Amino acid sequence: MKTRPRIGLYALVVLSVVISFLPIVWLILTSLKTTAGIYAWPPQYWPTPITLANYIKIITDSPELLLYVLNSFIVGVGCTALTLSIGGLAGYALARLNMRRAALLMVVILAVSMFPPVSLLPSLFQNFLNLGLLNTYTGLIIAHTGLFLPFTVWMLASYFSTLPAEIEEAARMDGMGLMRIFLTIVIPLSWPGFVATGLIVFIFSWNEFPLALVLMTQNAMRTAPVGISLYPGEYAFPWETISTATVIAIVPILVLTAIFQKQIVGGLTAGSGK
C-alpha cells in the first residue's frame, strides 16, 4: 500500500529531471564529439572518441566567442552593482521612511516594468546613437539597470519591511544620519536579501536578449546569448562550435544556480508573492 505510490513518485521525479536535463546533456555530449561524430549516421549517442578538440579550437580559432562571455560578465556585474546600490536606496526609502505617496510610487514602478522590451527599442536605439552610448558597456549596463530596477526595488523593499524597526530607531535616537543607518545597519542586516536579488538580476542581465542585440551592434561588444546566436551563417550553423560556445556560456549560470539554489528560489517566490 505504501510502496506503490512511492515508486510512482520516483518515476515521475526521474522523468522530470531527465526532461529538464536532456537538451543540456545532449549539448554537452555534442561539444565533446569530433566533427565527424556529430554528423555521423548511425547517430552517436555517446561521443566516441571523447575529445576536447572543439574547446581547444574555440580558444585558438574563435576567441571572439570567449570575448562574448567576458562582455556578458562585465555587463552583468556592472548592472548588478548599479541596480543593487540605487535600487537598495530606493527600496529602503519606500519601505521604511514613511515616504509620502510611497504606495503610489511602488505601483507606478511595477506598471512601467510591464512594457514589452521591444517597445523601448526604437527610442533607445535612437537616443543611444545620439549620446554615443551604442556599443559601450556603460550604455548596456544603464539599459539593463533600468529594465531590472522595478524588480529590485520590489524585492528589496519587501525584504526591508521584514526587519525589526527598533534597531534603526535606536540609531536615530543616537543622532545617526539616515545614510549612515542604511550603510552600517540596514545593509549588514539584509545581506541575504541583497544576495538573492543580486543573483537574480545577474541572471536576468546575462540572459537578456533584445536590448543586448540592438544596443551592441559591433561584433566585439556582443554579449554571449547574442554573439552565439548571430555566429556566422544563419542556415549552415557550425554546430560543433555553437554547442561548445553555448556550454561555455551557460556554465557560469549553472554553477551560480547550483550553489545559490535556495537564495534564488526564495527570492523568486518572495518577489512574485507580493
Place this chain on the structure above:
Amino acid sequence: MTVLSSRLDQRRQAVAFGFVTPTLLVITLILVYPILQSILLSFGDSSIDGSEPWHFVGLKHYAELMADQRFWNALGVTLTFTGLSIPLELIFGVALALLMNEHFRGKGLARLAVLFPWALPTALNTLMWRWMYNTDYGLFNAVALQTGLAHRPIDWLGDATLAMLSMVVVSVWKTSSFMALIILAGLQSIPKELYEAGRMDGMTKWQEFRQITLPLLRGPILVALIVRSMDALRTFELPFNLTDGGPVTATESLSLYAYKVIFDFIEFNYGAAIVVAQFLVIFAMSLLYIFTLRNKD
C-alpha cells in the same frame, strides 16, 4: 514638540526623496521616456538620425496597421503561441509543484534540475532545442528513424503547424519550472489542519485537491498566469533563434515582426505603431485575468 517633529519629518521626506531619485531617474530614462517617445513616433514620420525632423501624421501608421496582413498574422501567431503554452505550463507547473511538495530523497537535486531551464538564457535554450530538432543530424529524428517511429526525417521546423508546436514545447519546457516555484510557495503556505479536517470528513485525494488545494492556490496561480502571459505575449528570442519566424511567417511573433520592421526595413514610425498595439494587447490581457479570476470569489 509638534513643530520639532514635523521639521524632522520634513528632513526625512527630503532624504527619502533623495534616496529614490537615482532610481526614478534611470527608470524615466530607460522605460518611461522611451515608451512616450514610441507613442509619439507612432503618430509621426521622422528619420533615425534626426535629419528629417518629426512631423505629425495622425493615425496614418495605425491605418496601415489595420490593413497589414503581416501584422494580423503576427498577432494571431502571438495569441496562438500564448494560448497553447500558458495552459500547458499551468498544468505542468501545478503537477511539478505537487511533486516537489512531497518528501523524497534527492529532492534538492530534483529542484535544481527543474530550475536550470528557467535560469539559462532563452536564446541559448532555443539553440539547444533547434539542434535537437535538426532534420538531418538532430536527436529527435535520430531516435524516430532508428526506432522506426518515422520512416523519413521529420521537418520539425519547416512545417507551419509543427514549427508552432515545436516552439510551444520549448517554451513549456523552459517556464513550467517558474510556474511550479510560485505555486509551490503557495502550496507550502496552506495550513496542514485543513487537510486533516478534510480527511476526517472522508474526502478523497482528488476531492482534497479540488476543494482545498486549488481554491487556496488562486492567488499564486493568478500571479504566475499574469507574469507568464506577459512574457509569452512579448516572446522574441524564441522565434528569432528557432525559426526566424518561419516557415514564411508561421511563427513570426509581434515582437519579432516589430523588430524586423524597425531594424531590417528601417521603418521606425511604423514599428512604433506595432509596439504600441502590442502593449495594448498585453494591457487588455492583464485586465481580463484580473477581472475573471477576481469575480470568482
